[in-house]
Amino acid sequence: MIGVMGAGAFGTALAISFAQEDRVLLVARDEDHARAMRDERENARRLPGVALPDALEVSAETRALSECDIVLVSVPTQKLRSALEGAREILADKALVACCKGVERETQLSPTQVIAEVLPAATAAVLTGPSFAADIARGLPTALTLAVADEAQGEVLQASLNAPHLRLYRTTDVTGAELGGALKNVIAIACGAAIGAGLGESARAALMTRGYAEMARMAHALGGRPETLAGLSGFGDLALTCMSEQSRNLRYGLSLGREETFEAGVTVEGVATARAVQDRARALGVDMPITDAVVALVAGELRVREAMDMLLSRPLKEE
Structure with missing residues (x-):
């Protein structure tokens, strides 16, 4: 099962996209938000009008990600470190795909560098490219870059995350x-x-x-x-x-x-x-x-x- 940490617009859109092919767990920051999504079967706060597929499960419990081998981390870059530190034991050895764009203000580190510093045993990757959450959630076509330093690990992630309307191109140039x-x-x-x-x-x-x-x-x-x-x-x-x-x-x-x-x-x-x-x-x-x-x-x-x-x-x- 694929996990998505962060139920903002982009995290929700990715979860919807991947749930067309597989079971996906979307973890929200608080229980009120998670409950509303479960009851309404949409993320009315961040992505109104787009139904959540049946294969998409919603939780506010970070420990539920222990079932997932791949976790897409979709939180703002400036909050990435604290999110990872709060789930250190659960995420320690997983494949973590950063879905945020930026540079950490205090350290000048990129998202994958933050992952490597906080969770050195994890596989650090980044999913990036031209994409708006509303387009992805509605199944409109786009192509993204999946960057992973290790070629073999990149091939595994690329095969696992490819979706019909979401074409992934692989690179080792993180x-x-x-x-x-x-x-x-x-x-x-x-x-x-x-x-x-x-x-x-x-x-x-x-x-x-x-x-x-x-x-x-x-x-x-x-x-x-x-x-x-x-x-x-x-x-x-x-x-x-x-x-x-x-x-x-x-x-x-x-x-x-x-x-x-x-x-x-x-x-x-x-x-x-x-x-x-x-x-x-x-x-x-x-x-x-x-x-x-x-x-x-x-x-x-x-x-x-x-x-x-x-x-x-x-x-x-x-x-």
Whole structure:
């Protein structure tokens, strides 16, 4: 049986998808939420209007995951460590697939690195790429990257997690896959800010393109492969997140550009990731001007047009 830890929109969508083929256990954070899903057979809080399949079981008991060999961990990156520490004995030797995108603020570690640090005996993998929860839950087609350092373990997970409308491509480049998923959120905030401030679609295209160059520089510095950044977990996810208002990071950027208050209680992974990546980039000597601009925008140190002027006034160079 496959387990999913975290009953937010994305965790629920994955659980629904995999429950078309197999039994799946979805573990919510509290019993009230779990009971409501069992009674209503939908996740009305996070994914209203989508029925839960009969093969999908819902619980609030983390120990129920002891029955699962594979556990998809779908919690925000900044809460991943505490979630794993709270279930250390249950998850110790399982295959854990991180379904979150970002960099831990305090340690600058990626999700699989957090898994390896907290649970060194577990198999650490990441599932990432262009995907919105609502699309996956409704059975709309997409393709994702499954990154696992060990080729044989990756083949086993790929066979176990493949679903009719969810095609998984395997890679051993965990670094490149995770950085693509993390950094595209930062670039999406910048794109949203530009559109929100009325700077136009050409500005968005320029930010996406130069943002991709930043992603590639950082990945190279940390050992990621260029072809990974050109794939689903890099370019694919960047295009989706920067172009659709289903993206929380883009919507957050729109609110910055419009100088409006953002939706309360909505997790925006790109905010913490931008700060963590800025720290790491400075330590490595990697030039990340768009990331720097996003950090300054979020901190209220710059307005959008000031940030754009700063980017446009940088020294001229070859592309």
